[in-house]
Amino acid sequence: MPQNKQRAPRNRTISLSEEERQRFAANCLRLQGPATLNTIVNRTICQDVFAVLDWLPSHSVDLLFADPPYNLSKSFNGRPFSSRSLTDYESWLESWLLPLQRLLKPTASLYICGDWRSAAAIQRVLEAHFVVRNRITWEREKGRGAQANWKNCAEDIWFATVGEAYTFNVEAVKLKRRVMAPYTRPDGQPKDWQENEDGRFRLTHPANIWTDITVPFWSMPENTDHPTQKPEKLLAKIILASSQPDDVVFDPFLGSGTTSVVARKLGRRFFGVEIDESYACLAEKRLELAGQDGRIQGYTDGFFWERNSRRT
Numbered sequence: 001m002p003q004n005k006q007r008a009p010r011n012r013t014i015s016l017s018e019e020e021r022q023r024f025a026a027n028c029l030r031l032q033g034p035a036t037l038n039t040i041v042n043r044t045i046c047q048d049v050f051a052v053l054d055w056l057p058s059h060s061v062d063l064l065f066a067d068p069p070y071n072l073s074k075s076f077n078g079r080p081f082s083s084r085s086l087t088d089y090e091s092w093l094e095s096w097l098l099p100l101q102r103l104l105k106p107t108a109s110l111y112i113c114g115d116w117r118s119a120a121a122i123q124r125v126l127e128a129h130f131v132v133r134n135r136i137t138w139e140r141e142k143g144r145g146a147q148a149n150w151k152n153c154a155e156d157i158w159f160a161t162v163g164e165a166y167t168f169n170v171e172a173v174k175l176k177r178r179v180m181a182p183y184t185r186p187d188g189q190p191k192d193w194q195e196n197e198d199g200r201f202r203l204t205h206p207a208n209i210w211t212d213i214t215v216p217f218w219s220m221p222e223n224t225d226h227p228t229q230k231p232e233k234l235l236a237k238i239i240l241a242s243s244q245p246d247d248v249v250f251d252p253f254l255g256s257g258t259t260s261v262v263a264r265k266l267g268r269r270f271f272g273v274e275i276d277e278s279y280a281c282l283a284e285k286r287l288e289l290a291g292q293d294g295r296i297q298g299y300t301d302g303f304f305w306e307r308n309s310r311r312t
Contacts, residue, residue, distance in 0.1 A: 013218055013224060014222075020285060024281035024284035028043075031052050034057075041271055049253065049273045050095070050096065060248055061249075063110070063250070064109070064252075065111045066097070066113065066253055068253050070113075070115045071118040093122065098129065104162050107167065112126065113157050114157075116152070122156075130161060137208065139209075159242075170205065170206065215231060229256050230258050232258055232297065235263075240266060245268065248269045250272065254283055257274075257284070
């Protein structure tokens, strides 16, 4: 992963100096055997998740977020993942998700990311072992155009729970939208909307179609060179909806650390596993930066704002 390449003056992509790489690598945890929650909480575990599955503490996780390799051929900093049949991909999902069941509390929720190629496999695995609640589709506007097919610009996140008792904080994830048709009551007062210096807005219930997400790019302070980095705003919706302050959030494919970073910003405990040392070091650097700046783009004053609706 290139760390010292020349970037434009306004490029805010997070990178690592050699000194930082060494320092953050030393911060990463490498397990040698079974670990307690106190040992791993608020830490980045730099190992293959399959090597540590049996060492992670039982019934310790309130919220599991997993963004595994999708069912396509892709390289992650030189580590290839090859597409396979849907049946084989389903077996691969079960190879890590079923052992992780042991970590989940009876009230835990889980979110699994995928695309249209992997949707059927994810649904079958989750329905066999959990209670499937919904499938979120979010607009990923960076999709490439195609000459003989529809442009692929959406991804899915499957929402499931261990059982019937689970957390869902609907008030915490309402979306503040600009009012286009401001209806009023007979007395002239606003009906289900409010007006401030930014304009007229109403709070709407969260839906399973998300069109207010911006994929990180070069001018955003959360951006890294990770090829499949998820936006902080996306994780903020999930963490606020499906966990309480001080709950434990776990990501078995941590990448550059978005899940841990947002968990820290929102007052949750966390731990994550990432096999690649460069990405694990980026996660550690982002966690350090999160201690200095807890802002989440698109989430202000306790609300998620419709994209491009708030003056900043």
